[in-house]
């Protein structure tokens with residue numbers, strides 16, 4: 001605690017990295033500038049656009065407001081870590097199939113966020129548009145309204161929202177089908193990333 | 197951004213000890229407000245004490261039926277918790293109405309209570325602002341104040357408290373638990389946030405270096421039928437222009453108990469005690485709801501560009517209580 005930098009260890013996309021960062025470094029800058037993982041984008045740098053969304057210990061987070069020092073010892077999954085070898089993650093595939101982007105700048109954040117959304121929904125989390133949040137009411141269906149609300153932390157200046165909602169709905173259905181086929185339940189929003 | 201030291205606290209006493217005597221130290225929760233303020237130059241701490249790892253991340257129902265929420269519980273975990281959703285649905289709704297899924301995964305209960313205003317002058321360090329630089333003036337009173345306070349403000353500051361969560365906590369009589377060098381203490385929410393007066397830079401009654409350890413909600417059967425509604429300039433992911441947390445218990449058309457609190461209208465979550473007293477024991481009709489809202493808003497002093505908030509809050513009161521009354525009748 002005596003200096004203005006920290007020696008940290010980050011597990012990123014399955015690989016452990018030891019690095020020393022100035023305490024002012026955000027996780028976003030550590031990924032982009034120190035680890036050369038430039039898939040995660042910087043839009044606003046103030047938590048307002050979602051371009052920098054990654055999964056932190058399996059949950060979506062805005063990397064621009066996360067200090068790298070405070071992420072020491074934690075697990076990060078970025079867009080570069082979503083595919084399984086050559087096989088794209090179902091959310092990535094759905095963005096391709098449904099044209100969920102135009103310029104593509106917001107897309108890594110959108111995809112990471114959508115993966116988080118699907119996991120949170122599978123864990124039974126309500127949203128601001130869920131009519132009845134009481135647990136007895138059961139989880140809401142992941143319809144277009146729910147997707148729009150849950151994805152509202154990701155802005156798209158190209159306005160590809162209509163296709164993004166379709167892509168997320170399709171991917172969610174596929175992930176759910178994959179889970180059913182595997183006979184398992186969701187790992188819960190606190191668990192690992194969705195794999196289908 | 198100024199350089200700073202960073203350390204993690206593993207225990208409550210250690211966290212408080214690390215902070216003691218250092219006015220340039222700050223606790224770090226999720227960082228979603230503090231890191232932003234540091235980037236903007238509004239905050240420039242010399243030491244960050246990360247409290248996210250403290251064992252304050254649980255939500256428990258105590259023996260007396262009250263709900264104890266740890267200070268480092270994330271906003272997401274708070275809103276997803278079955279006992280919160282069952283006993284205080286308006287609290288879950290309020291939390292879900294705030295920020296975005298990403299931010300709620302990071303943000304903590306303690307940090308949410310202490311988040312700073314969204315007044316644009318406060319964020320812009322080249323502007324005067326009594327809250328940021330005491331004595332420098334308040335340009336908002338005659339300037340940009342479309343989303344500023346209508347209740348409880350002074351000419352020294354007209355900023356609002358932006359928390360959604362806090363509005364539901366105010367309605368449900370939350371008590372904040374804190375830990376100082378002298379040991380633990382309790383602060384009911386009305387004592388926690390200070391009146392603006394001529395010291396807008398002093399927002400809470402927390403002693404210097406005090407750690408928030410949690411929030412307790414006393415049992416409130418009325419809260420089981422409660423709701424939160426937020427009006428904002430876009431459908432999601434925006435701060436409120438006005439919001440309301442409401443709970444209602446009626447028997448035979450008579451109001452037995454009612455809870456009302458407003459957001460984005462004052463320097464703190466605004467418990468509408470006058471409206472509650474006006475309604476209790478009286479008829480549960482739209483006229484009575486409107487009269488109660490008017491009684492509360494009689495104290496409102498809108499500025500040139502935020503007059504709209506007075507009818508907005510009035511209409512929110514009538515709409516919410518009418519909905520809750522209809523629901524009770526079903």
Ligand SMILES: Cc1cc2nc3c(=O)[nH]c(=O)nc-3n(C[C@H](O)[C@H](O)[C@H](O)COP(=O)(O)OP(=O)(O)OC[C@H]3O[C@@H](n4cnc5c(N)ncnc54)[C@H](O)[C@@H]3O)c2cc1C
Pocket residue numbers: 046047048222223224225226227228229230231232247267268271293294295296299302303304305306307308309310311358359360361406407408409433434435436
């Ligand atoms: C783009 C954006 C949109 C947002 N929209 C909304 C919204 O619509 N509604 C809403 O309510 N909020 C909104 N927020 C604010 C968000 O809710 C807060 O930033 C968050 O709750 C703060 O929690 P944190 O844990 O990240 O706090 P931090 O940023 O870590 O800390 C905030 C303050 O609290 C202090 N602190 C933290 N923990 C403790 C503790 N245990 N004891 C003592 N002091 C402590 C810190 O020192 C700091 O001064 C938004 C934020 C952003 C960036």
Ligand code: SF4
Pocket residue numbers: 313315316317318324325326327328333334335336337352353354355396
């Ligand atoms: S309203 Fe308060 S925060 Fe805004 S400029 Fe005036 S003193 Fe500063």
Ligand code: FES
Pocket residue numbers: 041042043044045046047048049050051052053062063064065
């Ligand atoms: S770059 Fe992080 S939210 Fe915009």
Ligand code: FES
Pocket residue numbers: 100101102103104105106107155156157158159160
């Ligand atoms: S595709 Fe261009 S910003 Fe979203």
